[in-house]
Amino acid sequence: MIAYKRHDLLVSVLTNLAAQTQLPVTVLVVDNGGTLREQDLLEMPLSDRTELVSRADNPGYAAAVNLASSRLGVRTSALLVLTHDSDFDEHLAAGLLRALDAEPRAGAAAPILRWSSRPERVFSAGGVLHRGGRASHLTSPRQGSPYEVDWVDGAVVMYRKRSLDAIGWLDERYFLYFEDVDTAWAMRQCGHRTLIAPEVVARQEPGAHPLYLGSRNMILFARKTTEAPVLQAIAVARRAIEDSLSRIMHGRAPRINEAWRGWRDGRNGISGKPPEAQ
Numbered sequence: 513m514i515a516y517k518r519h520d521l522l523v524s525v526l527t528n529l530a531a532q533t534q535l536p537v538t539v540l541v542v543d544n545g546g547t548l549r550e551q552d553l554l555e556m557p558l559s560d561r562t563e564l565v566s567r568a569d570n571p572g573y574a575a576a577v578n579l580a581s582s583r584l585g586v587r588t589s590a591l592l593v594l595t596h597d598s599d600f601d602e603h604l605a606a607g608l609l610r611a612l613d614a615e616p617r618a619g620a621a622a623p624i625l626r627w628s629s630r631p632e633r634v635f636s637a638g639g640v641l642h643r644g645g646r647a648s649h650l651t652s653p654r655q656g657s658p659y660e661v662d663w664v665d666g667a668v669v670m671y672r673k674r675s676l677d678a679i680g681w682l683d684e685r686y687f688l689y690f691e692d693v694d695t696a697w698a699m700r701q702c703g704h705r706t707l708i709a710p711e712v713v714a715r716q717e718p719g720a721h722p723l724y725l726g727s728r729n730m731i732l733f734a735r736k737t738t739e740a741p742v743l744q745a746i747a748v749a750r751r752a753i754e755d756s757l758s759r760i761m762h763g764r765a766p767r768i769n770e771a772w773r774g775w776r777d778g779r780n781g782i783s784g785k786p787p788e789a790q
Contacts, residue, residue, distance in 0.1 A: 513594045514576045517545035521596040523556050529594075530557035531602040534609065537588050542567060542576035572785060573666060574682035574691040581681050584673075592670045599628055600668065600714040607712035608670040611658045619675030619704030620696060622664035623712035624653060631715055638708040639663035639693065644747025645734025647693045653710040660705050666692035667716040675704040683736075685783035689721055690729035697737065723755050724770040724777075725786070731778025741779075748775045 513529075515522045522541070529536060539562040541553065546568020553562050565579055577593055584591065590612060592605060604623065611621040625636040637650040638661030647663065669692065676682075679698040682691050696706040727748045734744045752771035759766055 513539065513541050513596065514573060515541055515543045515545065515548065515596045516570070517547050518596055519548065519552065522548070525594055525596060525598060526557040526562070528600055528602075528604075532605045533602050534606045536561070536592065536605070538563065538584055540565065540580055540583055542579055544570040544572075544576055546570075570785065572684065572687045572691075573689075574684040574686060577691075578681045578684065581676065589673050590670055591673055591676065593666065593668070595667045595716065597628070597719075598668045598714055598716050604668070604712060604714060605670070607709055611707050611709035611712075612670065612672055614658065615705060615707060617703060617705050618672065618707050619678075619699040619702075620664060620669055620671045620706045621658070621709050622669040622707070623714040624708065624710055625665055625667060626713060626715045628715045628717040635716065635718055636665045637710070639665065639696070641693070641697070642747070643739065644743035644745075645730045645737065645739050646747040646751065647690070647730075653708065656710055658707045658709050661696075661708050662700075662706070663693045663696035664706055664708065665716075666695075668714040671695075672704070675699050675702070678702045678704065685732055686729045687783075687785045688725045688729075690726075690733055694733055694736070697733075722770070723752065723767045724774040727751060727771045727774025728778040728782065729774075731775055732781070732783055735778070735781075744779075745775065 513525055539558050541562060541564050543566045546566050548564060550564055553559050553564055580591055608621045612618050624634060627633050627635050634651050637653045640648050641662040679702055683694050730747060731744055748771055752768055756766035
């Protein structure tokens with residue numbers, strides 16, 4: 513589980529984990545805010561099987577997940593990754609494990625994600641990859657049984673450990689999103705599928721996505737997948753136009769310069785946490 517400053521959210525997630533019909537063998541809490549103490553965890557659910565790793569430098573999502581590769585060892589064959597704002601019922605783990613067990617080639621399984629503030633609305637029913645490196649969410653399930661998608665949102669996802677081993681785990685060049693897109697793409701190159709288990713539902717409130725990082729991450733990914741530069745530029749331009757229209761409709765100024773900086777830095781291979789996020 514990836515935590516960042518909100519102890520109340522951490523307690524909620526651990527409470528939901530403790531209620532699972534299939535309990536986790538080990539819980540690894542990676543504190544990317546550096547505000548948790550071992551004593552804090554002793555007062556929370558599942559403290560008898562929870563380990564804390566403090567990363568006050570906030571290295572990002574991928575670095576947090578990768579810590580599990582050495583710390584969990586052979587104790588588990590599947591890794592459930594959760595962000596601290598995820599919400600789910602007691603059947604989450606068992607449902608995702610069923611989806612993985614039913615498909616030997618599956619490397620990852622995720623639930624239908626709904627908005628926490630508007631649970632009647634689907635935020636992600638899986639992800640789609642487009643030319644130029646652009647990625648988008650499906651907003652309705654494709655069918656009632658598990659189905660393959662290009663990628664799944666990293667807020668709630670269960671990975672088969674051997675599939676992560678096959679790709680060397682997560683690429684840490686990204687910061688604030690796109691690691692999930694890259695991971696699913698890399699697994700597919702190794703023959704491992706990414707699934708949505710539509711009978712499993714979780715909730716999350718999507719956060720703001722800085723246009724600079726969104727554009728830069730998109731270009732870093734597109735370069736990795738050898739997309740043509742012109743398609744990369746078109747994808748960023750489309751992203752910038754969509755963002756600008758949305759901001760204008762809400763009375764805010766467009767952020768074209770952020771999109772241009774992201775495209776430029778992505779083309780130059782600049783990665784990791786930007787200075788303004790220190």
